[in-house]
Amino acid sequence: MATTADVSRARAFRPEDAAVLGTGTRTPGWDLATERRIDDGEAMAKGVGWFSIALGLAEVVAPEKIAGELGMEDKKNLVRLYGFRELAKGVGILSNRKPAGWVWGRVAGDVLDLATLASGLRSDNPKRDNVLKAISAIVGVTVVDVAVARQLSEARNERVRHD
Structure with missing residues (x-):
């Protein structure tokens, strides 16, 4: 007998059917037990890629401005080089x-x-505060980069195990 919850929302998977259907699919895909997408990190990687291009363009086009804001005018060529890396x-x-x-x-x-x-x-350096802000921003970006890299690596390892 169907309950109100069963009627109001169609389910892609019923836990009681697990024995017949299995509990999930290979990553990336859908976890049928929870009806949630298993994220393999590729969407975030695209965002990181576009961020990297935007940052790189800024560093290549305006290294003097960036180095000047940090009180590191002597590093403008290094900033431009880092832009090409990005x-x-x-x-x-x-x-x-x-x-x-x-x-x-x-x-x-x-x-x-x-x-x-x-x-x-x-x-x-009279612009030490700006350097501290930049360091804080880079630490935040690094946390995101590590999370995305780990997620991509784990998804790749999972696919290798299932293939």
């Missing part, structure tokens, strides 16, 4: 069917960015 990573992420390695490359780049920014924390 562009390469973004294109790699967006054009590769298995972008985990490219996203892990972004994580390595984030560590390099943090090390470079740390040099701007010297006591004679």
Whole structure:
């Protein structure tokens, strides 16, 4: 007998049918037991890829402005170089069917960015506050990059196990 909940919402999967249908599908896909999409990180990777391209363009086009805002005018050529790195990573992420390695490359780049920014924390830098804000932003981006890279790597490993 159907309850009110059963009538009001059609279900893609009924837990009582698990013995016949199985409890899930390979990742990426749908977890039929919970009726939720199993995210393999590819959607977030696309966002990270576009972010990388946007950041890279800014660093290539206006390295003097970025370095100046950080009180690190002597690093403008390095900022431009980092911009080309970001562009390469973004294109790699967006054009590769298995972008985990490219996203892990972004994580390595984030560590390099943090090390470079740390040099701007010297006591004679009048824009130290801006450097601290930039470090905070990079730490946040790094957390996202690591989460996406792990998710992509785990999804890839899961697919390899099931194939």
